[in-house]
Structures are given as structure tokens and as C-alpha cells.
Amino acid sequence: MDQPNQSAYVKLKDVGHQYDPEAPLVVQNIDLDIHRHEFVAVVGPSGCGKSTLLRMVSGLLIPSQGDVSVFNRPVTEPRDDVGIVFQKANLLPWLNVRKNVLFPLKHKYGRYSAADEKRANELLEMAGLTQFADKMPDELSGGMQQRVGIIRALLLNPDILLMDEPFSALDALTREQIGFDLLKIWREHPKTVLFITHSISEAVLLSDRILVMSKRPGTVLDLIEVDLPRPRSSKTINSPRFAELTDLIRGYIYEPDVPA
Numbered sequence: 001m002d003q004p005n006q007s008a009y010v011k012l013k014d015v016g017h018q019y020d021p022e023a024p025l026v027v028q029n030i031d032l033d034i035h036r037h038e039f040v041a042v043v044g045p046s047g048c049g050k051s052t053l054l055r056m057v058s059g060l061l062i063p064s065q066g067d068v069s070v071f072n073r074p075v076t077e078p079r080d081d082v083g084i085v086f087q088k089a090n091l092l093p094w095l096n097v098r099k100n101v102l103f104p105l106k107h108k109y110g111r112y113s114a115a116d117e118k119r120a121n122e123l124l125e126m127a128g129l130t131q132f133a134d135k136m137p138d139e140l141s142g143g144m145q146q147r148v149g150i151i152r153a154l155l156l157n158p159d160i161l162l163m164d165e166p167f168s169a170l171d172a173l174t175r176e177q178i179g180f181d182l183l184k185i186w187r188e189h190p191k192t193v194l195f196i197t198h199s200i201s202e203a204v205l206l207s208d209r210i211l212v213m214s215k216r217p218g219t220v221l222d223l224i225e226v227d228l229p230r231p232r233s234s235k236t237i238n239s240p241r242f243a244e245l246t247d248l249i250r251g252y253i254y255e256p257d258v259p260a
């Protein structure tokens with residue numbers, strides 16, 4: 001279970017949100033502490049408010065109820081130490097891959113240094129993209145573009161990484177591979193991750209804990225500890241415990257009468 005912890009990197013306390021003051025809440029009574037370098041996934045039925053939750057942590061959306069804090073400070077706007085990866089990489093089509101990775105620095109400071117370029121090259125190497133660094137985005141596959149989106153979010157070395165269905169546009173094989181790539185990056189450059197996904201197996205494969213949300217208005221049905229050993233691999237997927245955990249979550253999502 002979640003432990004009250006002053007040192008939580010991300011903290012949601014009794015959070016609720018309604019987009020329209022006349023309309024019902026889309027999420028309510030959300031409590032969650034995410035600790036340093038923890039990987040927490042959020043799953044739940046379509047429309048239950050997963051993206052709303054992530055947007056509130058990012059500072060793109062201010063909740064109508066409750067408190068969201070990052071590093072013990074209320075979230076009032078987006079911040080540099082929180083990186084975001086969306087479903088689509090949204091690369092700039094007129095910049096090559098390396099320049100796309102460096103774009104956040106160029107945008108923020110108007111320039112980047114040789115050291116920044118070196119770091120971009122290191123990240124590109126880590127993501128297996130060195131030979132594509134000078135290519136334009138439309139010369140890359142969807143999976144490669146998404147990798148570029150991830151390392152672009154890592155360039156500013158954020159302590160927290162928010163990922164909103166980052167792999168959902170990819171085919172199943174690429175999706176599994178990029179999941180393992182993400183785990184490798186996370187091992188080498190530990191980050192606190194909040195990861196939204198529709199895929200129960202992806203959530204179990206990647207995360208330390210999984211927040212299971214009810215259908216709208218989204219509330220917390222369960223917070224599940226994923227007690228599978230790391231590093232995770234394709235063997236993990238075939239383990240009996242993996243099947244138990246995915247079945248448990250499926251029960252919540254497909255049989256809404258299962259008590260919390």
C-alpha cells in the first residue's frame with residue numbers, strides 16, 4: 001500500500017477535477033505518493049481521467065479540488081525538472097533528429113553549447129539512433145520517432161518523467177521492444193516515472209506500482225505492488241506471477257463490480 005511519506009517526489013492529495021463547473025467531476029478523491037526513482041503506471045477504462053491526472057502533475061492543468069505537489073511544492077505551472085512524453089513525438093519536420101533533440105534548449109535559451117550537443121549525441125547512442133542523427137523525422141519509423149521524443153524529454157535531465165500513452169501508436173512488437181529500451185534508459189538514468197497506458201501487460205512489465213482507476217468519475221480502485229524481480233525481460237512476461245498480476249488488474253477493469 002501507499003505509505004505517507006514527506007519525501008514523495010509527486011504527491012496527490014484528495015484530488016478531483018471537473019472541466020466545467022456545471023458538469024460532474026471527471027476524477028475524484030485521488031491520493032497518490034510517488035517516491036524517488038519509482039516507476040508508477042496508471043491504468044483504467046477509457047475516459048476515466050488518466051490523462052487528466054498526468055496533466056495535473058505536469059502543471060498544464062490545475063485541479064478543481066485537492067492538492068498536487070512536486071518536490072513538496074504546489075504545482076502551479078509546467079517546470080523544467082518535469083519532462084513529458086506524449087503519444088505522438090510531435091517532432092519538428094524541418095529539423096533533423098539531433099536538432100529535434102536539442103530543440104527544448106534552443107527554444108528556452110536561444111542556443112545550446114558543445115556540451116549539450118555531446119549529451120544529445122550520447123542520448124542518441126543510448127537509444128540506438130546515432131546513424132539517424134542527421135536524418136529528417138519523416139525518414140524514421142514510428143518507433144524511432146517515439147525514441148527521439150523520449151530522449152528529447154531526457155535532454156534537460158528532468159528528475160520526473162511523465163509519459164502519456166507513449167507507445168500506443170506503435171505496433172505490438174515495436175511496443176514491447178521500446179518498453180525494454182525504456183527500462184534500460186531508466187536503469188542507466190534513474191527517474192521518477194508516471195506512465196499512463198491502456199496496456200495492462202505493459203504496466204505490469206514496466207512498473208513498480210500500478211494505480212488502477214475506476215470508470216468515470218475516476219477514483220483509485222487499487223494501488224498494486226509489482227513484486228516481479230528486475231531487470232525485467234521476456235522471461236518476466238512468461239512467469240506465473242506476471243499472469244496473476246495481469247489477471248488481477250483485468251478483473252478490476254473488465255468487471256467493474258469487483259470491490260476495491
Ligand SMILES: Nc1ncnc2c1ncn2[C@@H]1O[C@H](COP(=O)(O)OP(=O)(O)OP(=O)(O)O)[C@@H](O)[C@H]1O
Nearest residue numbers: 019020026044045046047048049050051052053216
Ligand atoms: N479539455 C477538456 N474539456 C472537457 N472535458 C474534457 C477535457 N479533457 C478531457 N475531458 C473529459 O474528461 C474525461 C477524462 O478524460 P481523460 O482524457 O483524462 O481520460 P483518459 O482516461 O486519459 O481517456 P483515454 O483512456 O480514452 O485516453 C473524459 O470524459 C473527457 O471527455
